[in-house]
Amino acid sequence: MTVVKFRDNSPPRSQHVFMRLSGWELLYLVAFLASVLFVISDDTLGTAKQVTAIVLLGGCLVAYVRLGRRSVGVGYRSWEGRTYVVLLIVLFTPVAAICPPTRFLLFALCAQCFMMIPKNQARIAVIIFNVAPALEFLVDPPSLQELTVFLGVTLTVLAFALTFGPWIVDVIGQSRERASLIQQLEAKRAEVAALSAERGALAERERLAGEIHDTLAQGFTSIIMLLQQPDPRRVELAVQTARENLAEARTLITELSPAPLSGATLEEALGRITSKFGEELSMSAVFEVRGDSRATPTKVDVVLLRAAQEALANVRKHARAGSVTVTLEYTPEAARLTLQDDGAGVDPSAAEGYGLRGMRARVEQAGGTLTVTGPPGGGTVLEAVVPTGRTDQGA
Numbered sequence: 001m002t003v004v005k006f007r008d009n010s011p012p013r014s015q016h017v018f019m020r021l022s023g024w025e026l027l028y029l030v031a032f033l034a035s036v037l038f039v040i041s042d043d044t045l046g047t048a049k050q051v052t053a054i055v056l057l058g059g060c061l062v063a064y065v066r067l068g069r070r071s072v073g074v075g076y077r078s079w080e081g082r083t084y085v086v087l088l089i090v091l092f093t094p095v096a097a098i099c100p101p102t103r104f105l106l107f108a109l110c111a112q113c114f115m116m117i118p119k120n121q122a123r124i125a126v127i128i129f130n131v132a133p134a135l136e137f138l139v140d141p142p143s144l145q146e147l148t149v150f151l152g153v154t155l156t157v158l159a160f161a162l163t164f165g166p167w168i169v170d171v172i173g174q175s176r177e178r179a180s181l182i183q184q185l186e187a188k189r190a191e192v193a194a195l196s197a198e199r200g201a202l203a204e205r206e207r208l209a210g211e212i213h214d215t216l217a218q219g220f221t222s223i224i225m226l227l228q229q230p231d232p233r234r235v236e237l238a239v240q241t242a243r244e245n246l247a248e249a250r251t252l253i254t255e256l257s258p259a260p261l262s263g264a265t266l267e268e269a270l271g272r273i274t275s276k277f278g279e280e281l282s283m284s285a286v287f288e289v290r291g292d293s294r295a296t297p298t299k300v301d302v303v304l305l306r307a308a309q310e311a312l313a314n315v316r317k318h319a320r321a322g323s324v325t326v327t328l329e330y331t332p333e334a335a336r337l338t339l340q341d342d343g344a345g346v347d348p349s350a351a352e353g354y355g356l357r358g359m360r361a362r363v364e365q366a367g368g369t370l371t372v373t374g375p376p377g378g379g380t381v382l383e384a385v386v387p388t389g390r391t392d393q394g395a
Helices: 022-041 047-071 079-098 100-116 119-139 144-227 232-254 266-281 298-319 354-365
Strands: 284-290 323-330 334-341 369-373 380-387
Touching: 022 047, 022 079, 022 100, 047 079, 047 100, 079 100, 079 119, 100 119, 100 144, 119 144, 144 232, 144 266, 144 298, 232 266, 266 284, 266 298, 266 323, 298 323, 298 334, 298 354, 298 380, 354 369, 354 380
Parallel strands: 284 323
Antiparallel strands: 323 334, 334 380, 369 380
């Protein structure tokens, strides 16, 4: 198990349990106070040994505050961690030799080794911690009881430290990896949210561009064409178109339905724009309804109305037609808009313009299809089919 270094980019310690030191420090403090109490209560040591042991224990505590505490949670390449472990061995070994009960402190010190230096080095340090006090036996051979107690304590501490120490380190390592992954996921989530917002803004800009093209731009084109000929009737139509353009502008601002649909059905709106188109160009413009009329969703109404407006605008600009027929047909599951003119037809090699691309995108977003056919010189047929949902066909 490789323990990941997790320092500069880590969240605050309060965020993750494995980064908190309160539990480890409480264990160290309890073991430290217990060791001091063992030294003070052992009257056989003498004052000099008691003072020496307490001073060395105090040195262990100072070393933890100055070096050890900063080494926990910053990875295993910290020189402070290695220095701290070496100081512990130097300071604590004499204490354990002077007062064997203070070896109770090893439960905390061995855990610290695994938290501050690599596992293999920590294992060596733990063994040194537990075996080093036996050097005293070279000078003062122990009794059988002392040897038994020493071996019992040593084996217990070693078994506990060498078993649970690496396990705890692996758990902390996995926690660090998961914390790093969570941090990366949160960063990716923020990036996706930013991209989503950017894409939403782009889609909204494209939608507004299409709305402006289908309404205001076409209206201004009509006004220009009408005013090019000083005819009172055409001036009146230009004024009417300007008013409708103003209504469209207000509609775009307030995000309401298209102005031609305000207070009218789709059939009424299509009939009105077809009739107006014929008046403006002084040509035959017929609107027909086929099938059983019914209310359709607002989204469908908007798509078909915009398609009709764009198709009529294309007839005005390109077709050079003498007549046009707009048909709205209701089927059980869809509404079909067909616009047919007797103009110049479609050039197969010509690329789609912005208006036709926007019309196709609008229809496809509603789940429908758009087709434009017509050989050159034979007129053009535009058909937009948008699903409305199945209607009840009787009991």
